Amino acid sequence: MRQDEIWDAEVAAAYDTPGAGMFAPEAVDPVVERLAALAGGGRALEFAIGTGRIAVPLAARGVPVTGIELSRPMLERLRAKADEAAIPVVVGDMATTRAPGEYSLVYLVFNTISNLVTQDEQVACFANAAAHLGPGGRFVVELEVPALRVLPPGQPATVFAAEPGYLGIDTYDPLHQILVSHHVRFDDSRQARVTRSPHRYIWPSEMDLMARLAGLELESRHADWAGASFTAESTTHVSVYRRP
Incomplete structure (x- = not known):
């Protein structure tokens, strides 16, 4: 199935669980805190912004957020929370779609890069992120370790x-x-x-090579958003890549 077929109106309606699950404060707050720090006062771009689980609270922290989103039903859910003036969104896929301007932070959370089901698309996603970043800008990816x-x-x-x-x-x-x-x-x-x-699962070392092909360097890798050490037993990682 194509991703725009998967993320239809029915899935979008069931996706939001305000205050619970992945929308619970304990799941959202550490992500927003870390991304706000990494943005360093600059603009942020979220690939696959979805219904605004992270973008809405991040914008409320004063970080200017723009999004790219393939699913119009997901975008409609976001628009019930924030209008175009508050969080502008470009409709398209995260591998090739360009948003206007330059950003200090591009981020891709909750395993979403694995929705690109070929290696070529994932490599293109890294290149697209790098193309949006100014010098010193960062690309952040949250992803499970293949089990x-x-x-x-x-x-x-x-x-x-x-x-x-x-x-x-x-x-x-x-x-x-x-x-x-x-x-x-x-x-x-x-x-x-x-x-x-x-989904196409990606090993951390494979991601690092994708980043190098895009001209990015691995700056840090942790097991979670709170900064726990990444070890051989970690089931997830938050990797930060930097444009020199």
């Missing part, structure tokens, strides 16, 4: 969530680095609803 260590030989899938009324399953294609998340929602009836989203 292939949990896959026994010959097993193509893992269960990542098992809750009342919900089952989450990831299937892996290690040859092409493709992961498909299957979300199964069910009740007491014999019917279930399944939605899927494809």
Whole structure:
């Protein structure tokens, strides 16, 4: 499925969970705090701005935020929170779409770069970020570490969530680095609803090479937004790349 088909009106309506889940203050506040510091008083550009989970509170901190977003339904949800004057958004994909002006910070959070399902698109995304940055500007990426260590030989899938009324399953294609998340929602009836989203997982070292191809240098890598050390056991990372 194309990304603009996945992020339709139904998904956009269910995406926002104000005050809970990924929208809870404990999930949002550390991200906003770190990004505001990295912006250094300059302008910020969010790739795949979505419904404004991070952009709205970051703009409220006084950081001028612009966005790029492919999904019009997601953008409509953002517009219920902030108008074009407050947070301008260019409609398009994050690999090729240009926003006007120069920025001190470009950021891409919550695994969103993996929505680009080819290596070429991901390389282009790094190049696009670099093209928006002024000298000394930073590109920040939040991403999961591929969880292939949990896959026994010959097993193509893992269960990542098992809750009342919900089952989450990831299937892996290690040859092409493709992961498909299957979300199964069910009740007491014999019917279930399944939605899927494809991703291309990226190793941190592969990301570093993409950055080098774009003329960026790795400045820091932590396990989370609070600055915990990144180790071999870390399941996520926040990587900051800098344009010299």
